[in-house]
Amino acid sequence: xxxxxxxxxxxxxxxxxxxxxxxxxxxxxxxxxxxxxxxxxxxxxxxxxxxxxxxxxxxxxxxxxxxxxxxxxxxxxxxxxxxxxxxxxxxxxxxxxxxxxxxxxxxxxxxxxxxxxxxxxxxxxxxxxxxxxxxxxxxxxxxxxxxxxxxxxxxxxxxxxxxxxxxxxxxxxxxxxxxxxxxxxxxxxxxxxxxxxxxxxxxxxxxxxxxxxxxxxxxxxxxxxxxxxxxxxxxxxxxxxxxxxxxxxxxxxxxxxxxxxxxxxxxxxxxxxxxxxxxxxxxxxxxxxxxxxxxxxxxxxxxxxxxxxxxxxxxxxxxxxxxxxx
Amino acid sequence: xxxxxxxxxxxxxxxxxxxxxxxxxxxxxxxxxxxxxxxxxxxxxxxxxxxxxxxxxxxxxxxxxxxxxxxxxxxxxxxxxxxxxxxxxxxxxxxxxxxxxxxxxxxxxxxxxxxxxxxxxxxxxxxxxxxxxxxxxxxxxxxxxxxxxxxxxxxxxxxxxxxxxxxxxxxxxxxxxxxxxxxxxxxxxxxxxxxxxxxxxxxxxxxxxxxxxxxxxxxxxxxxxxxxxxxxxxxxxxxxxxxxxxxxxxxxxxxxxxxxxxxxxxxxxxxxxxxxxxxxxxxxxxxxxxxxxxxxxxxxx
Ligand SMILES: Nc1ncnc2c1ncn2[C@@H]1O[C@H](COP(=O)(O)OP(=O)(O)O)[C@@H](O)[C@H]1O
Ligand SMILES: [Mg+2]
Numbered sequence: 100x101x102x103x104x105x106x107x108x109x110x111x112x113x114x115x116x117x118x119x120x121x122x123x124x125x126x127x128x129x130x131x132x133x134x135x136x137x138x139x140x141x142x143x144x145x146x147x148x149x150x151x152x153x154x155x156x157x158x159x160x161x162x163x164x165x166x167x168x169x170x171x172x173x174x175x176x177x178x179x180x181x182x183x184x185x186x187x188x189x190x191x192x193x194x195x196x197x198x199x200x201x202x203x204x205x206x207x208x209x210x211x212x213x214x215x216x217x218x219x220x221x222x223x224x225x226x227x228x229x230x231x232x233x234x235x236x237x238x239x240x241x242x243x244x245x246x247x248x249x250x251x252x253x254x255x256x257x258x259x260x261x262x263x264x265x266x267x268x269x270x271x272x273x274x275x276x277x278x279x280x281x282x283x284x285x286x287x288x289x290x291x292x293x294x295x296x297x298x299x300x301x302x303x304x305x306x307x308x309x310x311x312x313x314x315x316x317x318x319x320x321x322x323x324x325x326x327x328x329x330x331x332x333x334x335x336x337x338x339x340x341x342x343x344x345x346x347x348x349x350x351x352x353x354x355x356x357x358x359x360x361x362x363x364x365x366x367x368x369x370x371x372x373x374x375x376x377x378x379x380x381x382x383x384x385x386x387x388x389x390x391x392x393x394x395x396x397x398x399x400x401x402x403x404x405x406x407x408x409x410x411x412x413x414x415x416x417x418x419x420x421x422x423x424x425x
Numbered sequence: 426x427x428x429x430x431x432x433x434x435x436x437x438x439x440x441x442x443x444x445x446x447x448x449x450x451x452x453x454x455x456x457x458x459x460x461x462x463x464x465x466x467x468x469x470x471x472x473x474x475x476x477x478x479x480x481x482x483x484x485x486x487x488x489x490x491x492x493x494x495x496x497x498x499x500x501x502x503x504x505x506x507x508x509x510x511x512x513x514x515x516x517x518x519x520x521x522x523x524x525x526x527x528x529x530x531x532x533x534x535x536x537x538x539x540x541x542x543x544x545x546x547x548x549x550x551x552x553x554x555x556x557x558x559x560x561x562x563x564x565x566x567x568x569x570x571x572x573x574x575x576x577x578x579x580x581x582x583x584x585x586x587x588x589x590x591x592x593x594x595x596x597x598x599x600x601x602x603x604x605x606x607x608x609x610x611x612x613x614x615x616x617x618x619x620x621x622x623x624x625x626x627x628x629x630x631x632x633x634x635x636x637x638x639x640x641x642x643x644x645x646x647x648x649x650x651x652x653x654x655x656x657x658x659x660x661x662x663x664x665x666x667x668x669x670x671x672x673x674x675x676x677x678x679x680x681x682x683x684x685x686x687x688x689x690x691x692x693x694x695x696x697x698x699x700x701x702x703x704x705x706x707x708x709x710x711x712x713x714x715x716x717x718x719x720x721x722x723x724x725x726x
Pocket of ligand 1: 118137140141142144
């Protein structure tokens with residue numbers, strides 16, 4: 100990991116009775132693509148707005164490159180926020196929207212024009228420079244908002260659900276695009292999302308938030324292989340849950356870690372309830388006596404399991420987790 | 426064959442439906458159109474006709490083609506009245522804008538419940554008779570009035586000021602009378618501005634002043650223009666305020682026009698004066714439409 104760029108220390112923020120952030124601590128490294136993942140209402144926007152300066156934490160500290168960020172007003176922070184609503188200025192052209200922040204830095208006109216041209220090129224909107232935001236598609240607006248933020252070359256770029264307004268197909272393209280851009284411009288990205296697949300496919304590391312608390316911070320693989328608690332195990336990917344070795348604990352078994360074996364040869368026995376062929380893989384659902392939900396098994400290619408036949412279930416990798424979410 | 430026609434979803438609408446579709450707008454628009462035809466279009470046509478006629482001896486007109494009325498307007502006496510009217514209406518509008526913008530802004534930022542209360546309070550003065558409200562200012566402004574009592578009382582001055590019967594008093598009266606017409610459209614415009622846009626401006630490095638000038642003001646420009654026109658237009662044509670608070674010393678276009686019709690009995694000249702004001706107003710409204718389109722519509726070039 101590179102040197103730490105942003106340190107969030109024990110940040111809390113309440114709105115009346117709602118604890119939107121409850122002692123959140125995070126360290127984000129230089130040049131990292133970091134994702135804040137969690138269900139709606141878990142405090143993701145509040146955290147981003149606290150870093151950008153539009154929300155004032157009740158307690159805690161935020162350091163950028165070692166110096167106090169909370170003491171600065173939003174317009175003095177070397178941080179930019181890409182709003183969930185994009186917040187493009189409707190009365191300005193695309194080029195003027197992008198140049199707005201550079202003008203505030205009192206840069207020479209020629210340099211502003213050149214940097215705007217460059218970033219328009221980067222996001223592929225050169226032809227749209229003179230249009231107004233209202234004349235653009237959702238995907239184009241998103242790219243203008245992104246261009247407007249990265250043209251400032253901030254040390255840290257915060258993106259609040261940057262892709263949520265786009266339809267599925269454009270979204271998948273933009274995920275790759277964002278990742279490419281982050282490499283290209285070399286800015287640290289913190290992306291908020293409630294979509295676990297999105298976070299997994301883009302981020303170097305992910306912080307899972309729930310109820311205003313950090314549940315786990317880890318790489319996508321680590322989150323998947325070693326979830327810290329039941330909430331993370333359930334939120335990320337598909338898991339089979341079994342009673343754990345001690346009270347209040349659960350065993351998490353991922354479907355692709357399980358093999359179908361002869362009855363009695365595995366750790367559990369059951370009956371095949373259903374099979375689904377998905378092309379590259381098949382999913383087999385096995386009813387296990389005493390279990391409310393069927394046990395899911397992923398097999399490569401087409402499965403040989405037949406509905407109604409008894410099978411055994413064997414696996415090596417499993418994780419014991421606590422409840423989490425105190 | 427015939428039955429498919431009747432049941433088909435794409436069959437042409439019945440004659441009755443088509444007839445109704447044509448008649449309905451006519452019925453709905455009818456009363457309004459009639460009203461405008463009788464009370465706006467007819468008088469405007471009449472006044473347009475008067476402009477080219479000669480004055481009758483005891484009011485009314487002699488239908489004899491004449492262009493004298495137009496050349497009279499350029500007389501320096503009348504030009505002076507226009508100049509002063511435009512000046513006073515302009516100052517009144519500017520003051521109303523300077524007072525109205527912060528007021529409307531403050532109202533728009535109130536919690537929703539209090540917003541309604543504040544808006545009602547802004548409109549309440551309109552429920553009182555206009556003349557009575559203007560008379561009240563005489564009580565406040567005259568040399569034995571409350572304002573002078575206050576100034577002497579707190580020791581600002583020993584001499585009493587001449588406040589009443591000055592152009593300043595006229596401006597105060599106009600601003601007071603039409604301020605709600607400034608506040609309401611400004612409020613509507615300010616309330617529409619998305620808070621995210623102001624935050625985005627700050628995020629990109631703009632201070633408060635820059636955000637106001639670069640985002641808030643341009644986005645509320647339609648409200649500024651509408652409010653300004655709504656204050657400027659009745660101010661320009663007003664003749665009650667100049668008469669009561671200006672003491673007849675300040676003559677505005679409104680007074681001049683009224684005098685041509687009711688005192689000098691010169692209807693044709695009054696018509697020309699009135700038409701000049703009307704043309705001015707039409708130009709103002711075209712300007713307003715242009716500004717609104719520029720802010721809300723697509724960019725050109
Ligand atoms: N300005 C506010 N006033 C009152 N409650 C708020 C405000 N902002 C956020 N909240 C509450 O704080 C919690 C976290 O909100 P938010 O940070 O927007 O969540 P997320 O972005 O993860 O969906 C929610 O319960 C929300 O209702
Ligand atoms: Mg949010």
